[in-house]
Amino acid sequence: MPRKGNTPTRKDVADLAGVSETIVSYVLNANRYVSADKKKRVLEAVEKLHYRPNSIARALKGKGNSHILFIADNVANNYFGRLLQELDGVAYNKGYLVSLMSAKNDRDFINRILSRQVDAVIISSASLAESYVQELVDNALPVVLLMTRDYATVHGRVARIYTGIESGIMAAVRLLHESGCRNLVHVDRVSRQEHFSSRQDLRFRGFCNQMETLGYQLSADSFITGCHDYDELFEAVCRRVRSDVPVDGFVCRNDDLASIVLNAVLACGKKVPEEISVIGFDNSDTSRVIRPALSTIATDQKAIAEAALELIDAMIKGQTPGEKHLVTRMVIRDTTR
Amino acid sequence: MPRKGNTPTRKDVADLAGVSETIVSYVLNANRYVSADKKKRVLEAVEKLHYRPNSIARALKGKGNSHILFIADNVANNYFGRLLQELDGVAYNKGYLVSLMSAKNDRDFINRILSRQVDAVIISSASLAESYVQELVDNALPVVLLMTRDYATVHGRVARIYTGIESGIMAAVRLLHESGCRNLVHVDRVSRQEHFSSRQDLRFRGFCNQMETLGYQLSADSFITGCHDYDELFEAVCRRVRSDVPVDGFVCRNDDLASIVLNAVLACGKKVPEEISVIGFDNSDTSRVIRPALSTIATDQKAIAEAALELIDAMIKGQTPGEKHLVTRMVIRDTTR
DNA sequence: TTCGGATGTACATACGTGTAATTATTTGTT
DNA sequence: AACAAATAATTACACGTATGTACATCCGAA
Numbered sequence: 001m002p003r004k005g006n007t008p009t010r011k012d013v014a015d016l017a018g019v020s021e022t023i024v025s026y027v028l029n030a031n032r033y034v035s036a037d038k039k040k041r042v043l044e045a046v047e048k049l050h051y052r053p054n055s056i057a058r059a060l061k062g063k064g065n066s067h068i069l070f071i072a073d074n075v076a077n078n079y080f081g082r083l084l085q086e087l088d089g090v091a092y093n094k095g096y097l098v099s100l101m102s103a104k105n106d107r108d109f110i111n112r113i114l115s116r117q118v119d120a121v122i123i124s125s126a127s128l129a130e131s132y133v134q135e136l137v138d139n140a141l142p143v144v145l146l147m148t149r150d151y152a153t154v155h156g157r158v159a160r161i162y163t164g165i166e167s168g169i170m171a172a173v174r175l176l177h178e179s180g181c182r183n184l185v186h187v188d189r190v191s192r193q194e195h196f197s198s199r200q201d202l203r204f205r206g207f208c209n210q211m212e213t214l215g216y217q218l219s220a221d222s223f224i225t226g227c228h229d230y231d232e233l234f235e236a237v238c239r240r241v242r243s244d245v246p247v248d249g250f251v252c253r254n255d256d257l258a259s260i261v262l263n264a265v266l267a268c269g270k271k272v273p274e275e276i277s278v279i280g281f282d283n284s285d286t287s288r289v290i291r292p293a294l295s296t297i298a299t300d301q302k303a304i305a306e307a308a309l310e311l312i313d314a315m316i317k318g319q320t321p322g323e324k325h326l327v328t329r330m331v332i333r334d335t336t337r
Numbered sequence: 338m339p340r341k342g343n344t345p346t347r348k349d350v351a352d353l354a355g356v357s358e359t360i361v362s363y364v365l366n367a368n369r370y371v372s373a374d375k376k377k378r379v380l381e382a383v384e385k386l387h388y389r390p391n392s393i394a395r396a397l398k399g400k401g402n403s404h405i406l407f408i409a410d411n412v413a414n415n416y417f418g419r420l421l422q423e424l425d426g427v428a429y430n431k432g433y434l435v436s437l438m439s440a441k442n443d444r445d446f447i448n449r450i451l452s453r454q455v456d457a458v459i460i461s462s463a464s465l466a467e468s469y470v471q472e473l474v475d476n477a478l479p480v481v482l483l484m485t486r487d488y489a490t491v492h493g494r495v496a497r498i499y500t501g502i503e504s505g506i507m508a509a510v511r512l513l514h515e516s517g518c519r520n521l522v523h524v525d526r527v528s529r530q531e532h533f534s535s536r537q538d539l540r541f542r543g544f545c546n547q548m549e550t551l552g553y554q555l556s557a558d559s560f561i562t563g564c565h566d567y568d569e570l571f572e573a574v575c576r577r578v579r580s581d582v583p584v585d586g587f588v589c590r591n592d593d594l595a596s597i598v599l600n601a602v603l604a605c606g607k608k609v610p611e612e613i614s615v616i617g618f619d620n621s622d623t624s625r626v627i628r629p630a631l632s633t634i635a636t637d638q639k640a641i642a643e644a645a646l647e648l649i650d651a652m653i654k655g656q657t658p659g660e661k662h663l664v665t666r667m668v669i670r671d672t673t674r
Numbered sequence: 675t676t677c678g679g680a681t682g683t684a685c686a687t688a689c690g691t692g693t694a695a696t697t698a699t700t701t702g703t704t
Numbered sequence: 705a706a707c708a709a710a711t712a713a714t715t716a717c718a719c720g721t722a723t724g725t726a727c728a729t730c731c732g733a734a
Contacts, residue, residue, distance in 0.1 A: 007451070007476060009690060020714055025692060032693090033711055055452040056396045057690035060719050065453065069436070076422045078415040078622075085413045088439045097449060099406070099436035102425045112434060114344070115392040116402065139344060230625065259626040266628075285415075286623040288567065289596035291603075346720060357684055362722060369723090370681050394720035397689050 008049040017045040028053060059117035068098045068312065069118045073125040075102040077256070079282050080124070086305035087122070094309060103128050114139050120312040122146065126190070126201070130154050142315035144308050149200045159311035159321035163304055165281075168297040168328030169206035172251055172279045175330065177214055179337040181249035181277055184211065184222065185240065187233075187261055188253045191226035203253055203281070221245045230260055237264035241276070248276055255280035255287040255296055262294065262335060278335040292334035299328050345386040354382040365390060396454035405435045405649065406455045410462040412439040414593070416619050417461070423642035424459070431646060440465050451476050457649040459483065463527070463538070467491050479652035481645050486537045496648035496658035500641055502618075505634040505665030506543035509588055509616045512667065514551055516674040518586035518614055521548065521559065522577065524570075524598055525590045528563035540590055540618070558582045567597055574601035578613070585613055592617035592624040592633055599631065599672060615672040629671035636665050 014021045019038050026032040027042040034042075045051070059065040068091055072080040084100045091098045096119070103109075103125040110132045113121065121136060124146035130153045136143050137156045144159045145151055151158075176184055186207045199205040211218055224240060227233035240247060241264070250265070252258035258280030262272065270276045272292055280287055283298035307324040315321045351358045356375050363369040364379040371379075382388070396402040405428055409417040421437045428435045433456070440446075440462040447469045450458065458473060461483035467490045473480050474493045481496045482488055488495075513521055523544045536542040548555055561577060564570035577584060578601070587602070589595035595617030599609065607613045609629055617624055620635030644661040652658045 011690085021691090022693085022714065023712090026713090029692075033713090035712065038713085052448045052452055054397075054690055055449065056393055056454045057719090058692080059393050060391075060397055060690080060721090061692050062719070063692070066449075067453070075425070075437075076415070076419045078413070078418060081415060081418045082413045084437070085439060088412065092441065097438065097446075099438040100412075100421070101434065101436040102422060104429065109434075111389045112392065112403075115389055116404070117393045256622060256626075259623075263626060263628070285593060286596075286626060289593075289600060289623060290627050291600065348720085358721090359684060359723085360682090363683090366722075370683090372682060375682090391720055394689090395722080397691090397720080398722050399689070400722075 007054070008051045010051070010053070012049055013042065013045045013051045016049065017041040056117075064119045064316075065117050066096050067118045068096050068120045068122065069113065069116075070098055070100045070122045071103045071113075071125060071128070072100060072123075073103050073127055075100060077254070078284050078286070079254070083124075083301050083304065086301045087308065090302075090305045090309050094313070096309075105129055105132070107132070110135055114141065119316065120144065122308050122312075124148060133158075142312055142321075144311050144321075146304070146308075148202055150202075152200070157315065157321060159308075159315060160323045161304060161307050161311070162323065162325045163299045164326050164328040165299070166202040166206035166209075168281070168299070168330075169203045169251065170210040171328070171330060172281075172297055173207060173210040173214070175332075175336060176249040176251065176277050176279065179277065183246045184216075184249045184251055185247050186223050186251050186253075187237075187257050188223070188225045189228065189257065207251060233257065233260045234264045234267075237261050238268055241265060241268045241270060250276070250278045252278065252280050255282045255284040255294060258294055258296070258335075259286055259290055262290065262292075273335050273337045277337060283331050287331075287333070295333045295336040296331050297328045298331050300326055344391070345388045347388070347390070349386055350379065350382045350388045353386065354378040393454075401456045401653075402454050403433050404455045405433050405457045405459065406450065406453075407435055407437045407459045408440045408450075408462060408465070409437060409460075410440050410464055412437060414591070415621050415623070416591070420461075420638050420641065423638045424645060427639075427642045427646050431650070433646075442466055442469070444469070447472055451478065456653065457481065459645050459649075461485060470495075479649055479658075481648050481658075483641070483645075485539055487539075489537070494652060494657060496652060497660045498641060498644050498648070499660065499662045500636045501663050501665040502636070503539040503543035505618070505636070505667075506540045506588065507547040508665070508667060509618075509634055510544060510547040510551070512669075512673065513586040513588065513614050513616065516610075516614065520583045521553075521586045521588055522584050523560050523588050523590075524574075524594050525560070525562045526565065526594065544588055570594065570597045571601045571604075574598050575605055578602060578605045578607060587613070587615045589615065589617050592619045592621040592631060595631055595633070595672075596623055596627055599627065599629075609672050610674045614674060620666075620668050624668075624670070632670045632673040633668050634665045635668050637663055 010021050010024050013024050019042060023034055023038055024042050026034050027039050055065040070084055070087060080100060087098045105127050120142040122144045126149055130151055133151060133154050137158050144161060147160050147162045148165060199208060208218060224236050227236050250261045252261055258278055262278045265272055265276050265278060272278060280294050280296040283296045287294035287296045303326050311321050347358050347361050351361045356379060360371060360375055361379050363371050364376050392402040407421055407424060417437060424435045442464050457479040459481045463486055467488055470488060470491050474495050481498060484497050484499045485502060536545060545555060561573050564573050587598045589598055595615055599615045602609055602613050609615060617631050617633040620633045624631035624633045640663050648658050
């Protein structure tokens with residue numbers, strides 16, 4: 001039995017089994033000829049000592065440590081938790097452990113990621129600077145980008161997964177348009193200025209492009225942005241609904257925002273969806289339980305997870321990664337006609 | 338400039354600065370006398386090469402790698418995401434990185450945690466076997482337990498944080514009782530059998546104890562358990578509400594369950610809170626946006642995070658860890674009288 | 675001068691592993 | 705029986721770092 005805090009090493013196993021350390025190593029990695037007899041003795045010793053190879057040392061030898069890091073912006077958002085679970089599900093079968101970490105836009109953070117031994121990184125972050133992402137890529141770390149915005153300046157061995165955000169939002173706009181809405185408003189957390197400069201955010205871009213295609217003229221009235229908490233957004237929506245400028249549909253960045261918008265609209269005495277439609281994004285648990293149940297756009301998280309792992313495997317094998325294009329699914333409930 | 342995939346090492350820095358590797362090490366760890374001149378040259382070389390110490394190698398030398406692992410059961414639950422964010426907030430200032438990983442009740446998982454270099458582990462899991470937790474403890478890994486149930490058989494250098502779950506549930510029961518409810522039902526995911534055997538789950542225990550203290554007789558009618566998805570629970574609640582056995586209050590394991598219960602109760606045509614009260618747990622984002630807004634019990638996540646880091650610091654310093662007892666806060670909204 | 679201490683540098687080793695190169699042993703073939 | 709080939713086990717080194725120990729220099733005090 002290993003004493004407290006005194007993890008047994010390969011040497012202990014070798015001594016107990018009466019073989020050299022190398023034999024132990026070969027048995028465990030199953031890559032050289034080892035006699036059946038010694039193999040058995042080694043395995044028994046391993047069992048008896050509860051020995052297991054130290055993955056730090058193993059990683060130092062460049063063997064990887066079967067760890068995938070999932071970096072996200074807004075860790076508190078349920079969306080990432082659910083995605084983590086999916087990732088974990090498909091990764092565990094392949095021998096990987098996945099963990100979720102909050103992104104920090106900070107050189108030290110990048111350094112620590114790089115100097116840690118992770119086999120791959122999955123990034124879903126609007127805030128992480130492209131130069132930092134580039135740095136990860138340049139250091140030969142397999143990187144999978146969950147595309148919520150352009151990473152125009154990032155080049156090299158990067159994999160990209162388009163989850164269908166842009167076309168999903170476009171479909172939502174068309175749906176509302178076809179159901180008779182003529183005055184749509186896009187609701188986002190981020191301030192409009194940041195988006196307008198370049199249409200980097202895919203949802204924003206999808207909204208704008210589809211609106212323009214349908215012949216609408218976009219103006220400041222087409223957006224509510226920059227609200228960071230419940231009350232702020234609630235008030236902003238109320239002001240907008242009560243103002244002279246007509247509104248009959250809200251297209252929201254995610255279900256969390258949509259829920260607040262919905263409450264505000266109802267509080268203003270408007271009927272949903274008769275007078276005003278609301279559509280969210282994510283198909284969060286909340287979207288299902290609120291009343292009226294929220295219409296929303298669902299990404300296929302299982303497919304995202306599988307795509308991510310497929311891309312990672314390819315990159316680890318040294319292949320040049322491709323892009324994956326997935327599709328969203330409209331979940332029509334009670335806030336749209 | 339480092340070539341792609343070719344991270345510079347200490348030796349590169351030493352060569353460029355014209356000093357020995359040891360000097361570089363001393364400069365970076367600031368623990369020996371180094372002449373101002375060489376120190377300057379080293380720092381310049383570090384800057385120029387974008388060198389940074391490999392934390393794998395560093396960890397191998399037993400220096401730790403400033404990484405805290407947060408292990409949770411139900412990673413998709415928003416509660417853990419929010420807690421991760423808080424943990425991350427307080428930990429980052431102290432130089433730690435925190436990541437969240439889904440618990441697996443599996444020997445291999447424990448082995449991999451142990452052989453990875455994490456400085457500490459925070460566990461919030463009902464499913465992880467106590468023997469595995471014990472194993473982590475026995476290997477001198479600082480472990481903080483977020484107590485949602487007893488860990489009766491776990492001994493040694495473990496820290497425990499009581500987030501106030503038990504007293505929180507008790508307060509909820511009293512609240513409903515005092516507001517006139519006489520037929521309370523406890524709603525949980527886990528099946529009753531698992532709980533009944535020993536009152537290990539703190540919420541379950543809190544509910545039972547307080548009910549008994551108030552003089553109620555508990556029976557099978559006092560519980561709805563074992564429902565794992567929306568529809569299942571919805572139906573179970575409807576059946577219960579429409580049955581002959583009276584109900585006038587639901588005390589739920591968490592807000593997610595409470596939301597479903599609430600919808601079912603309303604769907605049965607009952608008035609909330611006039612005829613039936615519902616109270617949740619967690620103060621999740623959802624609890625705020627659903628209508629009627631859900632009364633719930635909030636744990637102080639910031640305090641939990643701070644307590645966890647305090648305990649970890651103490652354990653790393655070699656002190657014997659204590660226990661922290663925190664309190665919950667009742668958030669009375671519109672589903673209770 | 676001689677010694678002690680403070681300051682600065684370098685060497686050598688260790689952490690626990692993987693594996694190429696090497697040597698020892700067995701097997702197979704003629 | 706002899707020798708090549710296949711198999712088995714060992715030796716030796718490397719990964720990138722931290723640090724005990726040893727060595728070197730310089731200054732001031734005895």
